[in-house]
């Protein structure tokens with residue numbers, strides 16, 4: 001029994017039918033050879049592992065193939081049986097010279113080629129020089145080569161391969177027929193790997209194969225090497241966890257939970273999941289890149305696209321993330337994308353990843369621009385609707401969820417807060433990172449009465465069912481008392497969000513009267529005042545709506561003071 005042959009070698013294509021993902025190239029070459037318009041020199045370019053040298057060898061064989069009966073003409077379908085085909089395949093043909101320019105960059109190396117190129121081929125139809133990584137040649141070597149390319153001999157062909165076409169002098173390029181080898185699309189790579197796994201009797205999980213294909217970044221060779229490694233590690237059973245471990249990825253489940261935590265606004269959970277993943281050996285940059293993949297997949301689900309090769313458990317978690325909606329996922333993507341670029345340059349990638357997650361958590365609960373726009377005209381309509389519903393919503397709920405023993409354990413460690421109004425509650429939520437709860441209270445809760453440990457509220461339409469119990473839990477955890485939350489009759493009292501919005505409208509109309517604002521509106525026809533940021537607000541985001549008006553006065557005064565400076569800037 002011969003020794004094991006690695007997959008990348010065993011499945012190296014020996015003709016264009018088995019070369020995957022390069023249909024355009026094959027078509028062009030076939031046409032050129034059929035019309036007898038084959039150039040004297042070619043340059044094959046593309047990222048590593050897409051099959052440049054493989055293609056070069058297939059071309060060399062095709063040009064020299066004589067067919068099993070020795071009478072065939074050159075074609076792009078070498079028979080792989082005739083003498084020339086077999087000797088070229090094994091790398092022993094005297095007329096086919098392969099050279100790696102990466103290790104032979106000098107003029108002397110190229111001179112040998114140039115000198116021998118004037119002689120006719122010994123036995124083949126064409127003498128063929130394959131020069132890999134041609135961009136590595138020295139300037140002198142290129143110049144010497146150029147002379148040969150300018151006066152090509154009928155029976156000589158040059159095939160250059162390069163990963164960096166821009167480094168090849170234009171004088172050379174202009175004398176070559178150029179072929180761009182494409183990166184292999186992920187789906188094609190997945191199919192290819194799956195087929196080979198079946199032939200090789202390697203058991204694979206679809207998600208594992210997909211991850212291998214992703215990791216190979218469009219390179220068939222790399223993907224096969226990875227499949228080799230994974231099947232060795234897993235004793236012919238390639239599971240997702242084996243591939244994840246091998247690639248230094250955090251587990252898909254952990255990453256899904258991580259993204260979910262970020263979108264839910266749970267900073268503590270997000271940071272602890274990140275730490276676990278990093279401790280387990282995952283690279284911070286890789287984690288962020290994986291989070292981007294998940295965001296992308298969730299967005300596809302949110303736009304009703306089908307995802308293939310995904311297990312039910314992953315599908316379910318992705319669907320939960322998809323529920324956050326496309327605008328939020330798109331924003332999440334933007335933040336991750338920017339953060340990913342930063343992490344690559346960061347001296348401490350883990351710290352950088354932590355900061356990125358914090359940014360993600362703190363932007364997640366903010367309404368997206370379209371949500372804000374949607375809410376504005378609806379406010380008054382909502383009020384009318386809730387009022388008319390009030391008669392059949394006369395239910396009183398009392399929620400007591402956290403057990404007393406659980407609470408007393410927590411009480412020791414937490415500073416206690418006194419709650420006098422809704423803003424107190426929201427502030428404590430925000431301090432503790434419970435941003436979703438804070439945002440839900442702002443949006444859905446109308447406070448009817450608050451006298452510790454009783455709080456009576458009513459909820460606006462669309463409030464989450466578990467909101468009262470979450471409020472109870474939060475209040476219990478932050479005070480010595482057992483709170484009772486009553487959900488009462490709908491009231492006309494505004495939510496915090498409505499209060500803010502009313503105040504904002506007042507401020508906007510006030511602001512539009514300011515001379516500077518008037519001037520701006522005149523200068524930019526169609527412009528609208530959409531926001532007023534006071535100096536106090538920008539320092540402290542939690543300023544209450546009632547204080548905004550007085551802030552505005554201060555800031556308008558400051559605005560007055562700033563006007564001359566602005567005018568100076570104009571000059």
Ligand SMILES: [Zn+2]
Pocket residue numbers: 064065066067068078079080081082083084085086
């Ligand atoms: Zn042949």
